[in-house]
Amino acid sequence: MRYFDINLDLNEDDLALKDAARKFAEQEMRPVAAELDRLSAEEVVADNSPLWTFLAKAYSLGYHKLLLPDCYGGLGLTPLQISLVLEELGWGSFGLSVQLAVGSFPFYLVCMSGNEELIEKFVTPYCNCTDGSIRGCWGITEPEHGSDTLAAGEEYFSSPAMKGSVRGRIEGDELVINGQKSAWVSGGTIATHTMLHLQIEPEKGFAGSGVCIVPLDHPGVSRGKPLEKLGQRDLNQGEIYFDDVRIPLSHLLVNPDFYVPTLDTILAAANLCMANWSIGLSRAAFEEALNYCRERVQGGRPLIEHYTTKQRLFQMFARVETQRALTRAATNLNFSINPPIVEYSLAAKIQSTELAFANADDAIQLLGGNGLTREYLTEKLFRDARATLIEDGSTETLARHGGHLLMEEYPKRLD
Secondary structure, three states, X not given: OOOOXXXXXXXXXXXXXXXXXXXXXXXXXXXXXXXXXXXXXHHHOOOOXXXXXHXXXXXXXXXXXXXXXXXXXXXXXXXXXXXXXXXXXXXXXXXXXXXXXXXXXXXXXXXXXXXXHHHHHHHHHHHHOOOOOOOOOEEOOEOOEOHHHHOOOXXXXXXXXXXXXXXXXXXXXXXXXXEEEOOOOEOOOOOOEEEEEEEOOHHHHHHHEEXXXXXXXXXXXXEOOOOOOOOOOOOOEOOEEEEEEEEEHHHEEXXXXXXXXXXXXXXXXXXXXHHHHHHHHHHHHHHHHHHHHHHXXXXXEEHHHXXXXXXXXXXXXXXXHHHHHHHHHHHHHHOOOOOOOHHHHHHHHHHHHHXXXXXXXXXXXXXXXXXXXXXXXXXXXXXXXHHHOOOOOOHHHHHHHHHHHHXXXXXXXXX
């Protein structure tokens, strides 16, 4: 099923990328996501899991390096093209989309550092990987801390009372790491590398943090069990433990002096991914509802001929296009400038995830009891959409952070 796209200026390359991503989402992501959704968290990452075949296929097509700059081996897509592809992948599976993107985060940050030695060591092998055997994760969430680690504008952020669960101390030319990342680390039990946030100067609270890249085959690294959860069950998540893990100090990519602006840059990119995938999820919910209402007969005529059904379907369509308009504009802005204007990414993530959840909810209502069963995709879409309101920063925390940025920055822009 194809619908008119709100962007009238899509060229042949844009359309080809969009069509290829849609084909991949339909033929590869949807079937694997459905199968993984019914497995236990441990079965999802077992040796015989279809996850590995899927990752190998995705890597062979280059979807693992979608966010990386072309000068270091990325695909060299325009911001609009990135948005188009992310939407289609989100339509295929939100959880598998997260798995692919977060896998690139450590290498994305190495690219941002401009350290040619580390780029050659880490990024080049990742970009050349075609079998899914090199996988990253974003090691930020902790047992004692969740979205509060993202709210750099809050007063508590710089308080020494904020004790990080993972800390690093510098010993000569090494960084020694101890602590635990929480069960919510996406890809945590299967990653080969992590983009690790750790507290280095505890007297500064979270503001005294840094970010490093850690190969997870180092002595002292261990993992917890894969996490069982409500939504995005096709996305592996789990704990990572560090016990006197020693890495070269050169692997410290961001020290406390530059932590806050780097955190905002990472958050801006991550939230735009969330917003774009949510368009795909929202569109999937709309399509499921529309197709069902065309076929289901109630009161002697198809549901789609009932006045209230047409009204609700149109509202669902409008939500998708609202998501596209804001998210694509924010993506074009913040993937084109440095540093990004973070509040646009936050606004896109909040609005797009909330509208996607509303569409998933409406889809279930239109399908009635059938929408609650595993026979229909709407049940999975609803569970996946619910997770997005917490994922990569809860809606409330991101809105507070966005409000702080507006208070600080917006008056300056008016001047």
